[in-house]
Amino acid sequence: MKMKKWSAVVLLGSLMGTCFTAGVYAEDVLQRVDAYLRNDFKVVVNGQQVKLNNPPLIYNNSSYLPVKEIGNYLGAVVNWQESTKTIYMNPRINPGQPAEGNETGYTEIVFQYPYVQYFEYRGATYPVVTNMTEQTYYRLVDVERMGVPTAGLRKAKEKYSQELYVGEEELKKAWGSQPPQVSYSNTDGVPITGENDPVKLKALKDYVEDFRFYEINKMPFISSPIVIDALPELDTYSYLLTENGHYFRTTLKLTQVNGINNQLGYVVGSSSKEDIEVTKVNNN
Numbered sequence: 001m002k003m004k005k006w007s008a009v010v011l012l013g014s015l016m017g018t019c020f021t022a023g024v025y026a027e028d029v030l031q032r033v034d035a036y037l038r039n040d041f042k043v044v045v046n047g048q049q050v051k052l053n054n055p056p057l058i059y060n061n062s063s064y065l066p067v068k069e070i071g072n073y074l075g076a077v078v079n080w081q082e083s084t085k086t087i088y089m090n091p092r093i094n095p096g097q098p099a100e101g102n103e104t105g106y107t108e109i110v111f112q113y114p115y116v117q118y119f120e121y122r123g124a125t126y127p128v129v130t131n132m133t134e135q136t137y138y139r140l141v142d143v144e145r146m147g148v149p150t151a152g153l154r155k156a157k158e159k160y161s162q163e164l165y166v167g168e169e170e171l172k173k174a175w176g177s178q179p180p181q182v183s184y185s186n187t188d189g190v191p192i193t194g195e196n197d198p199v200k201l202k203a204l205k206d207y208v209e210d211f212r213f214y215e216i217n218k219m220p221f222i223s224s225p226i227v228i229d230a231l232p233e234l235d236t237y238s239y240l241l242t243e244n245g246h247y248f249r250t251t252l253k254l255t256q257v258n259g260i261n262n263q264l265g266y267v268v269g270s271s272s273k274e275d276i277e278v279t280k281v282n283n284n
Contacts, residue, residue, distance in 0.1 A: 035059035045073040053173050072152050080154075106157040109133050109165060111247060114226055116191040121146045121180035127191040129227050129240075131158065137165035141229075142193070148174050160247050160276045161240065194230030195237070200254055200266055204228055204237065207252065207268035228252065239270070248273040 041056045042049055043065065050073050054066040071078035071089055079088040114131045126146045129139035137156060143166055144150055153170040157163070172179070190208045192201055208225050215221065226240040235254035242248070250273040254266040 033059055035064075038063075043070075045070070068152060106155050106164070108159055109137055109156045110159045111161070116186040116227055118183040118186065119146065119180035120183045121148075125183055126180075127186070127193055127227070131165060136168040138168070138171065140164040140166055143171065145193070146180065148180075150174060161249070190225035190228055192228045192230070192237075195228075199264060200235070203254060203266040203268055204252065207270075208239075235266075241273075243273070246275050247277045249276050250274065 036058045037055045038058055039055045041063070043052060043056065044050070050069075052066060052069050054069065057064045067087060067089070068078050075091070077088075077090040079090070080086075109131065110133070112132055114129055116127045117130045119126050119128055124146075126142065128142040128146070131137045131139075137158075140150060140155060141163070148171065150166055150171075153166050153174060156165045156167060158165055190205055192204055195201060195204070208223075208228075212223050213220070221243055223241050223243045226242065228240075229238045230236075231238055231251075235256075237252040237254075239250045239252050240247070241250075251271040253269045253271075255269060257265050257267055
């Protein structure tokens with residue numbers, strides 16, 4: 001197998017779409033070529049044979065390899081900047097160097113009826129915030145909680161919540177032929193992550209139900225919960241919801257009280273709800 005210089009190998013391999021979604025280009029930028037995928041070719045990096053998710057591609061008697069995968073095997077940080085259509089390959093100088101680019105390197109997606117699905121994966125059930133755009137996206141923190149490796153996968157950032165997501169097509173590279181199975185989709189109540197205490201869970205759920213429908217000065221307010229996530233601070237939670245068609249986030253705080261017959265209970269307090277849809281638009 002004839003190898004060109006690494007810069008040429010990895011660059012064209014990436015531009016041909018093996019690892020990055022580089023968008024749609026005008027016809028004067030793209031050139032159609034005839035090339036061949038060679039699943040029978042072996043690739044050895046630093047003396048070790050590696051198995052690539054994307055096989056080598058042969059064009060004009062030269063070999064082209066997927067830039068993201070090869071970069072990872074070589075210990076490089078590979079970033080894609082959509083705005084300038086630029087691929088950056090940076091050697092890892094020290095362990096503290098970020099493995100991914102900053103927010104300018106993320107694809108932007110926007111909430112479109114986000115909801116929680118429950119997945120069965122390797123013997124446990126996990127709630128995962130799911131969002132449909134041109135494909136299905138899953139919230140990164142939920143996927144990582146499941147134990148799915150995501151270090152080499154392309155990420156997207158949701159416009160209003162600013163949280164990271166991973167597209168289903170990218171996740172297929174990680175879970176291969178054993179994807180998690182959908183157990184059910186949440187249609188009632190509110191999913192809560194990071195909290196297992198049944199008394200605290202009941203207090204949070206009761207709070208959500210109490211404020212599903214209310215009126216202020218004859219103005220009706222209708223709230224639909226998306227997810228409650230436990231925060232690092234004890235008894236503190238982030239609550240993502242929609243209210244009258246807008247996306248809001250508020251912080252919930254549990255305070256311990258003595259209930260009937262001195263049984264342990266909690267009351268829920270909340271900060272003012274932030275309309276993250278309006279806030280994000282105004283900040284831009």
